[in-house]
Amino acid sequence: MGARDLPPDAWNDTLRPFDRETTLPALLARTARRVPGRPALLDGTRTLTHAEVDRRAERLANHLRTLGIGRGSHVGLLSTxxxxxxxxxxxxxxxxxxxxxxxxxxxxxxxxxxxxxLGVEALLTSRDQLPAVGAVRWDVPSLRHVVVHDLATEDTWADSFDEEAVGDLWNYVAELPDPLQAAGFNLGTTSGHFYTADEVTAYRDHVVRLAREALPTGGGAVLEIGCGSGLITQALAPHAARYTAVDPAASAVAAVQDRAAGAGVALTGATGFAHEATDALDHPVDLVLLASTVQFFPDMDYLVRVLADVLAKLAPGGSVVLADLVDPELGRHTGLSVPRSFFAALGRAVPGAEVRVLGRDGEEWPAELAGRYDVVITARARIPEDNGLRALRSWTGWHVDRRPAAPVPDGPAPQDVAYVIFTSGSTGEPKGVMVDHRAVVNLVDWINRVHEVSEADRLLFVTSFCFDLSVYDMFGVLAAGGSVRVVPDAALTEPDLLVDLLEQEPVTIWDSAPAAMAHVMPFLECRDPRGREDLRLVMLSGDWIPVTLPDEIRGEFPGARVLALGGATECTVWSNSFPVADVDPSWPSVPYGRPMQNARYYVLDAGMRPCPVGVPGDLYIAGTCVALGYAGAPGLTAARFLPDPFAPAGTPDGTEARMYRTGDRARWLPDGNLEFLGRLDDQVKIRGFRVELGEVQAALTRCPGVRAAVVLAPETGHGRELAAFYVPEPTADGGAGAAPAEVLAALAALLPPYMVPGRLQVVDSFPVGPTGKIARDRLLADAAAGNARTGVR
Structure with a gap:
């Protein structure tokens, strides 16, 4: 074939039938019926079978349906x-x-x-992420439900709230001889400020003023939750017709009752916690007061529970006064911080409630009290027991376990969106890529068929949920009847632990970005090999693959086949592959490969005409793999997802008749494989010359003694400059490998002077981000901080 020949149609002859009318959950349910007892999910402490996974997922799916979640709904996952x-x-x-x-x-x-x-309606989370969820959920009007999937208790706070310990603590405080300390002041504040009696009196008068403004003329019935030593009670109770004071400290309640009796004030005391405060009430109240109490609640769900209870006890026109709330925007606090946006959510959830959030004039308040705020909630009418606030509670596994493990009716259709995964945008605004079930099923069918993935396989799951490789890692392997070994977050940063798993468990498949595997290789090389016969398939994608890496992998895992995969998040994880057999040392990079089934690749010039074989051009991907577009960005979708003028006759309408403009540069090689040449946005101007960073990086990896390299073009005060970083190949005698001066000399023989980096630094390894790709920003920052070993030029 001549160098100027156009690529033949046969290179895109990838049409292959697959089950176009099924969906991901249908695939996995089918597998659960076929191999119910085979292991499906493992996390180091337990093993769940395919049947167990299917039943648990059915219960949660049914629970989501009861919450109004179904087709068209968006559900977030924020979880370890x-x-x-x-x-x-x-x-x-x-x-x-x-x-x-x-x-x-x-x-x-x-x-x-x-x-x-995205108008997310529900958020699935783990118990350790509840504080992070609390920091955002109230600012999202669409977010109606939170499900804590790893909690077995009905309440989120149940197993962290030690009633005996809390009661003992407040009994101790109430009995302190210093009256200010007994009232909760000067017990060791983070600000270091010690309050005077006048400052505490001013705080008391402020709270009493708020409370009296909420009381009807002539007094009314008051419930004070957390009365403590009686600082507020003594000043407010004489203005009420009926007063109930509740506190977990029995000694505090007894002292308050004694003082009230001595003053001739009608007061009923009760020992109990805030969630029990309304149990003994047999009458509606006009005012519920929580002064400096909420900050001692275990979590936001506890606050929701307490407020739902007390709102139902309010007489029409009655109020709840929450005094001295801690604003999380002011920084860390040892107690519960309550976002002001929570009260906007409360107002939406309980239409009969009028909410006023009251700020403070900082000049009038000492220390941390200056940044706190107060809230008054007034019932315009009687609020029912089953009020809307209860719906703001978090659901837990306890609730899910009580749902049926039966198939959900009216599940997804093949053309429905399965997931939205975000990629970085050139404007700094993340782009949410929408991928339908049919595209994922096509991907799963291809990988599992071509690489014979079966129930005998186990994948070591090391990729982030936010990285699209995870889609196959979870659903592809489970669809084949195989098992997924979930690696916890903490182990991902410990290469030694990953090596332990590879050697001690029957892991057959590894899938990651090249940098994640390269990060593990030195730890493999320094051990005596054992238990490495199981790994049979190593899949690498998402970034440049160092030419030396495949042979290094096979050196440690002799039975492993290395598969280079490519594509784009916008084209369903992968859409091309290259089985890496013998590595040609002259390769500038590992070839990109050929299109997968039902995918088509085009290399086009600026006029959208096919480029001849060997001629660089812009890369476009078409076929079943093409995503639906970007969520909430029709303009950007129209600009990047274009009609496919080369689509074969009979191509179904819709996404399969469109092509995605990748923003990559590539060319066809004479053998029908593609060579990846870098991204269009990797082309930069250096002293007036246009430079492809990918070309410089490829040349650098061809230099003797270089194991892996990264080339960047950071801005300086004099424009952009080329900055290169490389990991040296150790010498046979254990030496440090090629020195920067040697590498520069070799590089000068491969590139024109303007393409030779002005900065060349040796690093021991490349920092890896959460997706397993090289963290380029961190690489620059580490170099600036002096963490790179040497620098020249």
Whole structure:
């Protein structure tokens, strides 16, 4: 074939039948019936079979349905890695909804923004992420439900709330001889401020003023929750017709009753916690007061429970006064912080409640009291016992376990969105890629068929839920009847632990970005090999694959086949592959490979004409793998997902007749494989010259003594400069490998002077981000901090 020949149609002749009318949950349910007792999910402490996974997912799917979640709904996942998290995602799909993974490392502002953008209705989480959920959920009007999938108790706070210990603590405080300490002040504040008697009196008068403004003329019935030593009680009780004071400290309640009796005030005392405060009430109340009490609640669900109870006890026109609430925006606090947005959610949930959030003039308040705020909730009419606030509680596994393990009716259709995974955008705004069930089923069919994945396989699950590789890692392997070994978050940063798993458990499949595997290799190389005969398939994708890495992998795992995969998140994880057999040392990079089944690849010039073989052009992907587009971004979708003018006759309408503009550069090789040449946005100007970072990186990896390399183009005060980092190949005698000066000399023989990096630094390894890809920003930051071993030029 001549160098100027156009690629033949046969290179895109990938049409192959598969079950176009099924969905992911249908595939997995079918497998659960076929191999019910085979292991499906393992996390190091237990093994769940395919039948158990299916039953648990059915229960959660049915629970989601009772919450109004179904086709068209968006459900987020903010969870640490666990078997429950995988089951949760399957349950979302069974319910017919779309799952949206969120990274626990993301800042709250990013999570909040994405939840709002997609109108997420429910959030599945793990118990350790409840504080993170509390920081964002009240700012998302669409977010109606939170499900804590790994809690077995009915209440989120049940197993962390030690009633005996709390009672003992407050009895101790109430009996302190210093009256200010007995009232809860000067017990060791984070600000270091010690309150004077005048400051405490001013605080008391402020609370009493709020309370009296809420009381009807002539007094009324008052319930004070958390009366403590009686600081507020003594000042407020004389203004009430009927007063009930509740506190977990029996000694405090007894002292308050004694003082009230001595003053001739009618007061009923009761020992109990806030969630028990209304149990003894046989009458409606006009005012419920919680002064400096909420900050000692175990969590937000406890607050929801207490407020739901007391709102139902209010007489029409009655009020709840919450004094001295801690605003989380002011920083960390040892107690419960309550976002002000929670009260907006309360107002939406309970239409009969009028909510006023009252700020404070900081100049009038000492220390931390200046940043706190107060809230008054008034009942415009009688609020029923089953009020809307109770719906704001979190659901737990306790509730899920009480749902039937039966198939959910009216599940998803093949054309429904299965998931939305976010990729970074050039404008800094994340792009949510929508992928339908049919595209994922096609991917699963291809990988499992071509690479003979079966119930005998076990995959070591090391990728983030937010990285699209996880889609196959979970559902592809489970669909084949295989098992998924879930690696906990803590172990992901410990290569030694990953090596232990590879050697001690029958892991047959590894799937990650190249950097994640490269991070493990030195730990494999320094051990005596044992238990490495099981690993048969290593799949690498998502970033450049160092040319030396496949042979290094086979050196440690002689039975492993290395598969390079490519594509885009916008084209359902992978859409091409290259089985890496013998590595040609002259390769600038591992070839990109050929299209998978039902995928088509085009290399086009600026006029959208096919480029001849060997000629670089812009890469487009078409076929069943193409995503539906970007969530909430029709303009961007139209710009990147285009009609396919080369679609074969008979191509179904819809996504399969469109092509995705990848933003990558590539060319066809004479053998029908593609060569990846880098991204369009990797093309930068250096001193007036256009430079492809991928070309420089490929040349660097060809230099003797270089194991892996990364090339960046950071901005400086004088424009962009090329900055290169490389991991040296150790010498046979254990030496440090090629020195920077040697590498520069070799590089100068391969590239013109303007393409030779101005900075070349040796690093021991590349930092890896949560997706397993090289964390380029961290690489630059570490280099700036002096963590790179040497630097030249």
């Amino acid at each position: 890695r666990s078997a429950e998290a995988v089951i949760s995602l399957l349950a979302v799909l069974k319910a017919g909804a779309t799952y949206i993974p969120l990274d626990i490392r993301w800042p709250a502002s990013r999570i909040r923004s994405l939840l709002v953008k």
